Amino acid sequence: MSVNPKLEKACKDALAQFEKIGDEKYYDIRSKLEFVLGSYGFDGNPVGLYEYAKKSAAMLKKYKEKHPRQISKKMLDSIEKAVEDYKKEK
Numbered sequence: 407m408s409v410n411p412k413l414e415k416a417c418k419d420a421l422a423q424f425e426k427i428g429d430e431k432y433y434d435i436r437s438k439l440e441f442v443l444g445s446y447g448f449d450g451n452p453v454g455l456y457e458y459a460k461k462s463a464a465m466l467k468k469y470k471e472k473h474p475r476q477i478s479k480k481m482l483d484s485i486e487k488a489v490e491d492y493k494k495e496k
C-alpha cells in the first residue's frame with residue numbers, strides 16, 4: 407500500500423476513534439478530519455491528511471495517557487507510521 411492510502415486510512419481511524427470518545431472538545435478535530443478526507447477524495451492532495459493525521463496522533467496519545475484502555479496502541483502506531491512514511495517520501 408502506498409503512502410497516501412495509508413494516510414487516508416489513518417485519518418479515517420482517527421476520526422472513528424474521536425467519534426467513539428464522543429467528547430465535545432474533539433468536535434473541531436473531527437470536523438477538520440472530515441473536511442480533509444473529503445478534500446482528498448476530490449483533489450487527491452494528501453497534505454491535509456498528513457497535517458491532521460499528525461495532530462490526531464498527538465491528541466490521541468495525550469488522551470491515552472489518562473485513558474489507556476480506550477485507545478489501542480496498534481491503531482496509534484499505524485497513524486504515526488503513516489505520518490512518518492509520508493514525511494520520508496517528501
